[in-house]
Amino acid sequence: MDLHRRDFFKVMGATGITLALGKELNAAPEAKMKDEFHGVLYDSARCTGCRGCEYDCAEANNLPEPIPNKDIKGPRKPDETRRTVVNEYNTSKGKVYAKIQCMHCNQPACGSACLTQAMHKTEEGPVIWRADKCMGCRYCMVSCPFDIPKFEFHSANPKIEKCTMCFETRIQKGEIPACAENCPNEALTFGTRRELIQEARRRIYEKPDVYVDQIFGEHEAGGTCWLYISPVPFKEIGLNTSIQKASYPELTKGFLYSVPSVFVLVPALLLGIQQATTKDNSNTESSHE
Amino acid sequence: MNKTRTIPTNNDGQHIWKFFFSELKPKGKWLTPFNIISIPIILLGIVLIVIRFWKGIGEITNLSQEIPWGLWIGFDVVTGVAFAGGAYVITFMVYILNMHKYHSIVRVTVLNGFLAYLFYAGALLLDLGRPWNVINPIIGNNFGVSSVLFLVAWHFLLYMIAQLIEFSPAIAEWLGARRAHKILSGMTLAAVIFGITLSMLHQSGLGALYLMAKEKIHPLWYSEFIPIMFFVSSIFAGLSMVIFEGSISHRVFSEQISDKDHKAQHGIIHGLAKICTGTLFVYFFLQLLVFIHGKHWDLINSPMGYWYLLEMIGFVFLPMVLFFYSYRTNNLFLIRLAAILTMLGVILNRLNVTIIGFRWDMAVRYVPSWMEIVVTLTVLFTEIWIFRWVINRMPVLRESPSFAEKE
Numbered sequence: 001m002d003l004h005r006r007d008f009f010k011v012m013g014a015t016g017i018t019l020a021l022g023k024e025l026n027a028a029p030e031a032k033m034k035d036e037f038h039g040v041l042y043d044s045a046r047c048t049g050c051r052g053c054e055y056d057c058a059e060a061n062n063l064p065e066p067i068p069n070k071d072i073k074g075p076r077k078p079d080e081t082r083r084t085v086v087n088e089y090n091t092s093k094g095k096v097y098a099k100i101q102c103m104h105c106n107q108p109a110c111g112s113a114c115l116t117q118a119m120h121k122t123e124e125g126p127v128i129w130r131a132d133k134c135m136g137c138r139y140c141m142v143s144c145p146f147d148i149p150k151f152e153f154h155s156a157n158p159k160i161e162k163c164t165m166c167f168e169t170r171i172q173k174g175e176i177p178a179c180a181e182n183c184p185n186e187a188l189t190f191g192t193r194r195e196l197i198q199e200a201r202r203r204i205y206e207k208p209d210v211y212v213d214q215i216f217g218e219h220e221a222g223g224t225c226w227l228y229i230s231p232v233p234f235k236e237i238g239l240n241t242s243i244q245k246a247s248y249p250e251l252t253k254g255f256l257y258s259v260p261s262v263f264v265l266v267p268a269l270l271l272g273i274q275q276a277t278t279k280d281n282s283n284t285e286s287s288h289e
Numbered sequence: 290m291n292k293t294r295t296i297p298t299n300n301d302g303q304h305i306w307k308f309f310f311s312e313l314k315p316k317g318k319w320l321t322p323f324n325i326i327s328i329p330i331i332l333l334g335i336v337l338i339v340i341r342f343w344k345g346i347g348e349i350t351n352l353s354q355e356i357p358w359g360l361w362i363g364f365d366v367v368t369g370v371a372f373a374g375g376a377y378v379i380t381f382m383v384y385i386l387n388m389h390k391y392h393s394i395v396r397v398t399v400l401n402g403f404l405a406y407l408f409y410a411g412a413l414l415l416d417l418g419r420p421w422n423v424i425n426p427i428i429g430n431n432f433g434v435s436s437v438l439f440l441v442a443w444h445f446l447l448y449m450i451a452q453l454i455e456f457s458p459a460i461a462e463w464l465g466a467r468r469a470h471k472i473l474s475g476m477t478l479a480a481v482i483f484g485i486t487l488s489m490l491h492q493s494g495l496g497a498l499y500l501m502a503k504e505k506i507h508p509l510w511y512s513e514f515i516p517i518m519f520f521v522s523s524i525f526a527g528l529s530m531v532i533f534e535g536s537i538s539h540r541v542f543s544e545q546i547s548d549k550d551h552k553a554q555h556g557i558i559h560g561l562a563k564i565c566t567g568t569l570f571v572y573f574f575l576q577l578l579v580f581i582h583g584k585h586w587d588l589i590n591s592p593m594g595y596w597y598l599l600e601m602i603g604f605v606f607l608p609m610v611l612f613f614y615s616y617r618t619n620n621l622f623l624i625r626l627a628a629i630l631t632m633l634g635v636i637l638n639r640l641n642v643t644i645i646g647f648r649w650d651m652a653v654r655y656v657p658s659w660m661e662i663v664v665t666l667t668v669l670f671t672e673i674w675i676f677r678w679v680i681n682r683m684p685v686l687r688e689s690p691s692f693a694e695k696e
Binding site for chain 2: 077079080109111112113114115116117118132133134135136137138139141142143145147150151152153154155156157158240242243244248249251252254255256259262263266267270271273274277278279
């Protein structure tokens with residue numbers, strides 16, 4: 001009888017392990033289906049600063065219409081009413097433009113900062129924000145090295161505004177982001193990140209006199225889905241070149257990894273010290289019981 | 290002596306409610322200077338809080354897209370929690386190291402810590418844009434386990450429970466619940482061990498929150514050792530608070546404290562001063578190491594550099610020397626002065642990381658609005674009100690009732 005029971009548990013254990021493993025194995029082909037990260041290549045040598053993408057973005061995301069050219073004074077930043085802006089810079093090669101929006105990092109700081117998974121890196125590449133999960137703590141804004149998430153400070157039901165690469169409205173339906181679809185100068189190219197890096201390299205290789213030999217976003221912040229190539233050094237078109245090459249979540253990894261060991265070691269140590277410092281511990285215990 | 294305090298002997302429902310309502314009423318005269326100052330501020334603060342929930346956070350704060358966290362996080366939460374660190378240090382000394390000398394201050398320190406967490410974590414709710422989703426990281430499938438804030442949030446919650454358990458014997462004594470008292474007292478050691486572990490992790494976790502803001506914090510205050518700095522400084526921050534609060538409590542609530550405890554107070558403060566000296570030295574040394582390894586000599590000759598030197602020399606090194614000198618000469622006044630300097634230093638340090646050094650290079654700097662300050666004071670004053678309410682009713686400073694002593 002006893003032996004039977006033991007066998008029963010063995011079978012149960014084996015089944016459990018198989019079930020656990022089986023799930024993981026089944027997940028593998030599904031991940032392949034999800035493809036690789038997608039992104040957009042922005043070629044500032046092609047961009048003429050028409051700001052058409054700003055208008056397309058506002059329309060696609062139900063945001064107020066962008067301000068007219070005459071009202072623009074100096075470089076702008078995205079804010080809670082606009083997810084992207086195109087700025088004009090007077091550079092060593094004349095006027096060059098730069099579009100700013102979420103970089104959709106491979107390992108986003110905002111995503112690892114979010115304690116409710118409201119900031120979410122999709123398997124397709126875009127980083128999206130989910131209203132039903134967000135509690136409005138704004139830690140994503142503190143963490144983002146590109147300063148992208150914007151918060152509606154003057155609302156009782158505030159949202160975080162940021163570029164989602166039109167994930168829910170277009171990408172999931174098989175369409176490409178609004179800005180990339182409508183760019184008249186083909187300054188914006190949508191594709192898988194791998195293809196885009198190849199395309200960027202090809203352009204730099206074919207026209208070495210036009211481009212600076214660097215792809216912004218290839219290594220910045222551990223790699224981003226939005227990539228930039230430019231005729232002038234990136235600093236001249238307002239990109240943050242002090243961004244570290246390693247991913248930002250890496251910075252808190254050491255701390256977070258120490259948590260389980262602290263949780264195991266410290267209580268044991270404390271209990272040990274407590275037992276050791278209690279006077280006549282064994283005597284009093286035995287006399288009580 | 291305690292005529293007004295009647296312990297209900299039979300626990301039928303009505304009696305306990307009557308007792309409870311009678312306890313809700315204020316005791317003694319209420320037109321004290323503290324009340325006269327705090328009541329209008331609290332009322333104004335409540336109005337401001339209503340506006341904040343009605344029109345949005347931006348209506349009453351100076352927060353911006355670049356500075357998403359201001360006074361309510363930098364001071365209320367980050368600084369407030371550092372000052373609440375006394376609870377885990379004192380419980381460590383009394384329950385783990387069995388230093389019975391400090392037993393008389395355990396309850397008041399734990400109460401102080403518990404209320405600090407309750408109110409400062411509560412202040413977090415004011416800062417949350419979508420507070421109705423605050424339960425998301427606690428329930429459901431929204432565990433952002435890669436987030437430091439997730440860890441901090443959970444630790445706040447668990448530590449509050451641990452502190453409540455540590456304090457609960459006092460509540461049981463107040464209600465005269467003998468059985469509950471026995472059970473709750475038995476849970477103290479477990480709660481203490483759990484609480485110390487949690488404190489170590491979330492005191493440092495508050496610093497770790499800022500690790501990802503690498504380029505945003507002035508390099509003199511940013512290093513990968515922020516978590517360790519925050520942890521070490523929470524020890525002397527908490528103990529300085531204990532010295533400070535104890536000195537005030539011993540005047541304000543003087544009649545509640547037994548002669549024995551009054552006499553012991555001197556020795557307790559003296560002992561805490563020694564610990565403060567040691568931890569301040571460790572902290573100063575760590576800061577020095579980080580500074581030298583960071584190779585930041587070039588940054589010293591700048592306004593932020595002078596500010597850094599002021600913090601390190603004026604509010605770390607100086608109180609350290611002062612603590613050392615005053616416990617050697619047994620000068621209680623100087624110990625208190627050192628405690629106040631240390632506390633100012635901790636406030637300065639936390640604000641330098643979270644507000645002053647955060648985006649130090651911006652053209653438009655963040656300065657909290659008067660309304661943010663009023664709300665902060667509201668939180669602080671309400672906490673003191675509750676603290677006083679509890680002290681006047683439960684055996685926190687005064688001796689426990691005889692039934693509790695026997696155990």
